[in-house]
Amino acid sequence: MIFDCHGDIWTDVTVQRDNGMKDVIKNRHLNRFNSGDIIGGIFVLWIDPPHDKNPKKRLVEMISATSTEIMENQDILKIVLGKEDFDKALEEEKLAVIIGLEGLSGIGDNINLLNALYMFGVRHASLTWNEENLLATGVRGNPERGVTALGEKAIHLMEKLGIIIDVSHANDKTFWDVYEKTTKPFIASHSNCRALCNVKRNLSDEQLKAISKRGGLVGLNSFNEFVHLDKNKQDLKHLVDHLDHMVDIMGIDHVCFGFDFFDFLENNTTDDFVEGDTIGTKDFENASKTHNLIAEMKKRGYSEEDIEKVSYKNFYRIIEELI
Structure with missing residues (x-):
């Protein structure tokens, strides 16, 4: 059983519903999930290019498409508002789905919208995607700029409500601001290790240690x-x-999967951040290939308990503690 802590599923739902398709998850994702033994994940509302020019408008469009997809597919979807919903999803053999927000540009300067989004079912959010916004700064923003005063208020409200705070896509200044201005565990849902691949989206060993010290998680990202x-x-x-490096630095209890598969997204969306002509890691190109990953972990000596922790148990603990 695998819980994937990051997927742009609601983006695909919105795009395909705009094109007239219904039951997008059944038609385009469910077979891969079943093949990969994926029992759920954080499905994020991401203001995808080129729609990021008007983020408020796009957020409303995505909420409309997402809510309609959920209402029409309750036979396969269980929205997780707390650990009892996760348990029920497993019992009913439905996908355990946390509604997340990959960046908060869509709320502008109105942090009270977080209350409305929480009531809608949101239980996860990052302050920013790659951009600078009114709350914080992503990896493409000014390296000297971090979390704003308004962003600090948003962080405190998220902790109060029970919304998991995510620092993937944050620049280093925003990361450390979040660390200093929060008291509860937070996660980096889809980030790898800068020591092995020195790109801004990956985390330094110091950042890995900080997340572990706080009791949080880092999700292994499949993007090549x-x-x-x-x-x-x-x-x-x-x-x-x-x-392996995450486990060495953080311990097995602080690692999860956040695969960030986006083989299903259209080029006008992925062209904004994909540099090469491929978007998949060899032998691990999409959600159906998770068995290859598990086999490699077993080959390297990970025990069944270790694999279960990384696959879903560690995140289940976060659900218990935060939402």
């Missing part, structure tokens, strides 16, 4: 450009090297 700078080494074995 975060695996290795050498394209010939953007493969499953080098991806699992990141997992």
Whole structure:
């Protein structure tokens, strides 16, 4: 059983529903999930390019598409508002889905909208994607700029409500601001190790240690450009090297999976951040290939208990503690 802590599923739902498709998850995702033994995940509302020019408008469009998809597919979806919903999803053999927000540009300066989003079912959010916004700064923003005064208020409200705070995509200044201004565990849902692949989206050893010290999690990211700078080494074995490094630095209890598969997204969306002509790590290109990852972990000596922790138990603890 695998819980994937990051997927752009609601983006695909919105795009495909705009094109007239219904039951998008059944038609385009469910078979891969079943093949990969994925029992759920954090499905994020991401203001995808080119719609990031008007984030408020896009957020409303995505909420509309997402809520309609959920209402029409309650036979396969269980929205997780607390650990009892996760348990019930497993009992009913439905996907255990946490509604997340990948960046809060869509709320503008109105942090009270977090209350409305919480009531809608949101239980996870990052302050920013790659951009600067009114709350914080992503990896493409000014390195001297971090969390704003308004962003600090948003963080405190998120902790009070029970919304998991995510620092993937934050620049270093925002990361450390979040660390200093929070009291509860937080996560980096889809980030790898800068020591093995020196890109801004990956985390330094100091950041890994800080998340572990706080009781949080880091999710292993499958995106090939975060695996290795050498394209010939953007493969499953080098991806699992990141997992090994996380475990060495943080301990097995602070690692999870946040695969960030986006093989299903359209080019006008992925062109904004994909540099090469491939978007998949060799032998681990999509959600159906998770058995390859588990096999590699077993080959490296991970026990069944270790694998269960990384696959879903560690995140279940976060659900228990935070939402």
